[in-house]
Amino acid sequence: VQLQAFGGGLVQTGGSLKLSCSMSGHIFRHYAMGWFRQAPGKEREFVAAISWSGDHTYYADSIKGRFTISRDDDKNTVYLQMNSLKFEDTAVYYCAADTNYVPRISGEAYDYWGQGTQVTVSS
Numbered sequence: 001v002q003l004q005a006f007g008g009g010l011v012q013t014g015g016s017l018k019l020s021c022s023m024s025g026h027i028f029r030h031y032a033m034g035w036f037r038q039a040p041g042k043e044r045e046f047v048a049a050i051s052w053s054g055d056h057t058y059y060a061d062s063i064k065g066r067f068t069i070s071r072d073d074d075k076n077t078v079y080l081q082m083n084s085l086k087f088e089d090t091a092v093y094y095c096a097a098d099t100n101y102v103p104r105i106s107g108e109a110y111d112y113w114g115q116g117t118q119v120t121v122s123s
Contacts, residue, residue, distance in 0.1 A: 001026040001112045005095045008117030011085055015121070019080040021095030021114050028076040032103035034110060035069060035080045037091035037119075047093070048080060049103030058103060063089070087123040092116040 007019040021033070034049035048069040049058045057069055068081040078095060096110035104110075 001097060003095050003097060003112055003114035005093065005114040005117045008093060008119045010120045010122060012122050013085060013087055015085050016081070016083045017085065017119060019082065019093055019095075019117060019119075021078045021080075023076045023078075023097065028071075029073045030099070031097040031111075032100055033069075033071060033078040034096045034098060034103050034105075034107075035078075035093060036096060036107055037089075037093045038116075039088075039091040042091075044094075044107055046105040046107065049098075049105065050078065051103055052101050056102060058105060060105075082119070085119075085121045087121050090119060090121045092118050 002024045005021040011017050032051050035047040036044050037047050038044040046060050050069045054071050066084045071078045094116045095114040097112040098110045
């Protein structure tokens with residue numbers, strides 16, 4: 001299984017970005033998908049996750065109401081729409097795949113990881 005994340009970049013405070021993560025090498029719809037992020041000098045943290053069916057989504061409190069996770073099984077892709085970006089959202093964002101139907105918020109539960117994409121929010 002390979003995951004490739006892209007869509008990061010430099011954006012001003014209050015702006016928007018949409019991250020994408022594509023899976024190859026396995027059946028995408030058999031995985032719950034998650035987004036995590038890691039800022040310099042900080043631990044990796046959970047951002048958002050979505051179940052196999054897309055019916056269940058989970059968000060970290062810090063981004064709730066600003067970010068939206070979604071998936072397109074026809075394109076083997078999971079998305080993270082990020083609005084009202086703040087300086088503290090600056091981090092490398094990683095997508096990950098979990099074989100469990102209901103996604104989990106612990107990174108250790110995930111089986112596969114993408115390479116990360118940098119998001120920088122300027123103040």
